[in-house]
Amino acid sequence: MPLTGQLKEGFWEGSSPSRQRFASMLSKLIDSMPVEGEERKAARLEVHPSTLSCYRHARRMPLPHQIRKLYSDVIRHTPTGVVPVKLEDLLELRDIAAATRVATLAPVSAVPDEPAAEDPSTAVLPGKRKDGDRRSDRHSGESTPAGKTADVMVAHQAAGRRQDVLNLISATVSTAAPRQVAETIRELCRRQQPGLAEALLANGRKRSHADVMRLALALMAAGLTDYAETAMRASLMTDTA
Structure with missing residues (x-):
């Protein structure tokens, strides 16, 4: 099961343990992207750099189709075809993290528009x-x-x-x-x-x-x-x- 592993520091204070585990696993996949630098990685994912930072710190989660796109991009540019995480584990952990969202709702500082x-x-x-x-x-x-x-x-x-x-x-x-x-x-x-x-x-x-x-x-x-x-x-x- 993808629930094992030690949690890192630096996560958003309003995130749950399952959300932090998801962010840790997702970060491994992001780190394997075929480009260097957060801005270039964000551009490749078609998100703002601040959004990418939110992904890494468990403040936000990408949608399943975005995860599949990222996974396909990484595996396509990996010579060995081996990536540090399994797509099925990542999607399952996202489902678990989303299910615990009810218990971890936190106030927002501002609501735009x-x-x-x-x-x-x-x-x-x-x-x-x-x-x-x-x-x-x-x-x-x-x-x-x-x-x-x-x-x-x-x-x-x-x-x-x-x-x-x-x-x-x-x-x-x-x-x-x-x-x-x-x-x-x-x-x-x-x-x-x-x-x-x-x-x-x-x-x-x-x-x-x-x-x-x-x-x-x-x-x-x-x-x-x-x-x-x-x-x-x-x-x-x-x-x-």
Whole structure:
């Protein structure tokens, strides 16, 4: 199992042990890239150098398709064809780290380009509209129940109200249909909140197999194939546990 190994120092203080193990393993793969220097590595990965630094320090995690792209790039330019980590181990450890995200939510210092926070008491769970709200879902996400839920979730996290975030995630998972959960995940991604999106996804690890498949299909329909894969992989891990 890829859970063994000693943790290094220098990780983000809000990261979990599993997230740190993932970052350590990912760093080994990054170090094997066929270019030198963090800026050149970041350019090859098509991310900002600060994002690459976040990967190394367990503050952020790349999506599965980014990991596969990195792995393919390394193995293609390695004469022996041998890389320091296994792709399957890296993806599995990412799933484990994402599943523990709920327990390690930390407040953010700033939320870029976000609308003003509304009163948390006015939050609308996905699938439930307020009386008199007849605006079309074709407009911006802020006008939909999923968009409103995402706004309140982001506002709670920005204010450091961790328990309110967890309560809203739990309420969303327990009351919303899989399609509506997928819409909320999409809205969180639109707001550049992948940590909250993953927390919402991981909170439903006890979903039935049928609900997991419905959620995966809804996520794929929303263009979130990486999240769909994560949902299915997590379900398989639970079934075999």
